Amino acid sequence: MNPNQALLLSELPDGFQGVVARVTGGRDLAARLAAMGLTAGTEIVVLQNRGFGPMLARVRDTRIALGRSQAGLVTVYERHPADDSATLRSASSG
């Protein structure tokens, strides 16, 4: 698997740590998520994803609940794009 491949947030398991790649789905959602701390380049941790219903993630010290369809509009890199080593910067600081 390409380590820099963007994955859908809605498909990531609990405990997954990554970096937000992009928020698609229009300006409104992007602006709303940005105001809550979720922008491209932000470290993100999946707190809870049961595969159905809404999910929980943490960005910038904020726990955000996202509906499944909204989470499907956010893509995430598994590791920091600028960081080629295998170690991921600790996202638990967020």
Added chain:
Amino acid sequence: MNATPQTIPPPSGPPRPAKSRRLVVGLAGQPNVGKSTVFSILTGLTAEVGNWPGRTVERREGSARVGGREFHIVDLPGTYSLTSNSEEERIAREFILAERPDVIVMLADAAALERNLYLLAELLLLPIPVVLGVNMVDVAEREGVEFDAHVLEAALGLPVVPMVASRNQGVAEVLAAAAAVADGEQSYAPERPEIAASHREVYEEVVGLVRDSVPEGVPPAWAALKLLEGDREVTDRASRWLPPEAWQRVHGLLHEHEDAVLDVASARYEWIGRMVRAAVRRPRLGQVSFTDRFDRIATHPAWGLALLLAVFGGVFWLTFSVAGPIQEWLEDSIVAMAADALSGALAGAPEWVSGLLVDGMLAGAGIVVTFVPILFVFFLALGFLEDTGYQSRMAYVMDRFMHRIGLHGKSFLPLFLGFGCNVPAVMGSRVIESRPARLLTIMLTPFVPCSARLLVLAFLVPLFFPAYPALVAWSLVVGNLLVLVLIALLLDRFAFRRERLAFVMEMPLYHVPNPRTIMVFALTNVWTFVKRAATIIVVVSMVIWLLVSYPGEHVNDSYLAMFGQTMEPIGALMGLDWRLIVATLSAFVAKENAIAALGIIFGADGEGLGATLSAMVSPASALAFLVVNMLFVPCVATVAAVKQETRSWGWTGASAGLMLASALLVGTLVYQVAAWLGPGGASA
């Protein structure tokens, strides 16, 4: 718990001569930063609750006196940013631009400072000075976050005050800092965020194009940035502010740079990063906080649901074991005493006067009074759930279910409260920020069978269907809930189709609740209901009394009966004769009236009523009657609450019309099917 503003010790330091000018302070902040706590400490019950002009969002303001100085505090709606995405955001910025407060106090959550400063980045573009209060530093410390107010103050170039508002720490200091800035005693030279280099050129061109056309008071730089962000309201206005050629050029630029919104946001966070870099430390990394531990249960699909049901069980238990007896006591003593006293005083007056005043006006006032304990307990519970942060978890756990019927997770709380009483349920819909979602919830709430309706059901079903009351009652309740779901689906599909909502919600850290905040919340809500709904309830009660009492002596010769008779052709579809129609209509004042009305109309009560009813009303008609009574006529208090919350007679009418239509439809359906199945089908 006292009702006056809390005594606030003046901040330490040499006393300054009090200035005479009263300062207007806008209290801003993102949601869940303890703004209500600060507001209630400052203003107590002197706060006035109104609405923003032409809006449905509450406007709260009040006076505070700190260190001899008088302040007028206006509580702005809690918003994450100042883009025109929501009504709250438009209100907050419109207030700042149009009403021009002397200074803005922005509260931030110390545990999520970066995200909170996003709002500051937006506020700094507006022409009013800002003072930052960093609240809940104690919670942040427990979460392993330490911050240095002096370092942050130096970086931002504006006063920064650390606060623990729940313990009344820093509240006076932040106001003193605000006064110092407003009076020009403290230097105010904030460092403002700048747009990213990639969009600087286009930004400057847009600023140049709008500079001469924006109305006075609107900063051109702000307008330009909002245009680049794709802000709908500003874009819409700019098309009228600007001369056509300039607008064409701006429009073209915006189209070309649609991605600017992301750049603007990134630039703000880049600025925030620089501001907090030296000021925030995390000495303890990777610890699992209380919030994370508790959330393992509270947000778990199964345990979370169990916890939620237990919490609701507790709320209902509290309501019926505490508020119920108080309500009965009020009815039996205060209201009865007032009725006796009034009847005594009116002994010499004509009969219609005492009737109108005692049985009309006072009965209506009595309803208002007896609602108070229930509302108060419900709002205490609601305030507690909100103040602790648990309310968002309930919405999260329920969203997976509510989503299926087109509702937001937050709709669950008000709808569930509706089983107790529809009035606080309608008022509780305020927790839903978006207006379409709130309206949808308000439209649905009256379909939730409240305890009074269930009581009527429990009383009448055994009279009509002595053979299997439990089965009939159960089917009626289940059928009622199915109708609710069906209507939710239909409304979502047809009336609110374009308003499909994104479920995006912050889960705040758990907090120890502040009793004062909760108490003020409950008292203000109850008082607002009494103030706004009392008139409607009393007037309706008087009108119904007139309709029932005139022109004849008995209800059977009344205007209401005449009206019922003219309605018989419609009633016939549902197997309802005029007497059952009149009983239904008289339930408008209070649901429980249906029982009394049946007794009066059929001239029997208690044991006799059962025999009379089963002799005179066919099982199919009885079933249809019960269905219609469950679906139609929300009690007058609910209608008053709908009016109060929607601030629109149109929506209030739509709500009543929707109930009427569904009652007619389902009632007819039930009657026709039951009659077709024959007397054997549903007879006792």
